[in-house]
Amino acid sequence: MTRPVSAHLRHVAFDWGGVFTVGTFDGRSTARLAERGGLPVERVRESYFRHVHQLEVGAWTLPQFWDVLAAETGLTLTYSEFKALYLSSVHDNDPMYTTLAGIPAGVRVGLLSNNYPVVSDHLRRDPRFARFDALVFSNELRQKKPHPDAFAALAEAMGVPAAQTAFVDDVKENVAAARAAGFHGLLYHHDRHAAFERELAEWLGRPVPSGP
Incomplete structure (x- = not known):
């Protein structure tokens, strides 16, 4: 649905991992893969992080990535088992979804995420993502x-x-890059969500929530 945009309004865009999740998706998924396969987590992560860039830039499909990861680590899950475990490794940051739902109509909301095939499709199907105007x-x-x-x-x-x-991100380098591109950068950590809500309210010109 196209929402009307007022020229005087301010808007907001978010990262996904570490913002709409608690901790990183990569850290949680590799830990669960290692546990499921009975392998040292370091072995899984060494292979995973050496190749995950291929997913992030769309050079490999998720099945291609899994074939390489399984061959290098000795993981014996089927691709279907891996995919199910991978997608279920998301640990939602519920307060951020509450914040998202409360952003006023007329404010455009975007997402810029270093993400992966299949995972991005999975997120698009989430009803909560209907609030985003740009993904x-x-x-x-x-x-x-x-x-x-x-x-x-x-x-x-x-x-x-x-x-x-x-632009809201949990990585300082990305916030700095956003500022260099002309955005107003906001650094996020889930442990200080209340402080972030005040910062966002100030940016949007909304009443600032009280609290710690």
Whole structure:
């Protein structure tokens, strides 16, 4: 659904992992894979992180990635078992979804995520993602943060000037890159969600929530 946009409004875009999740998806999924396979987590992570860039830029499909990961680590799950475990490794940050649902109509909301085939499709099917006006995934763009092209794609998808848009990420390098691209950068950590809500309210010109 296309929402009306007011020229004077400010807007907001988010990262996904570490913002809408508690901790990183990669850390949780590799830990669960190692436990399921009875392997040292270091062995799984060494292979995983050496190749995951291929997923992030859409060079490999998820089955291709799994074939390499299984061959290098000795994991014996079927692809279907791996896919189910992988997608169920998301640990939602529920307060952020509550914040998302409370963003006023007329404020455009975007997502820029270094993400993976299948996972990005899984997120699109989540009813809570209906609040997003623009979804930019690195695996579809074939470029990842903090590259300037990723933020240029976000600005284009948002359809409003970067200077009117805050970008929320849990990685300092990405926040710095967003600021260099003209966005208002906000660094996030789930342990200080209440403070973040105040920062976001101030940016959007909304009443600032009270609390610790």
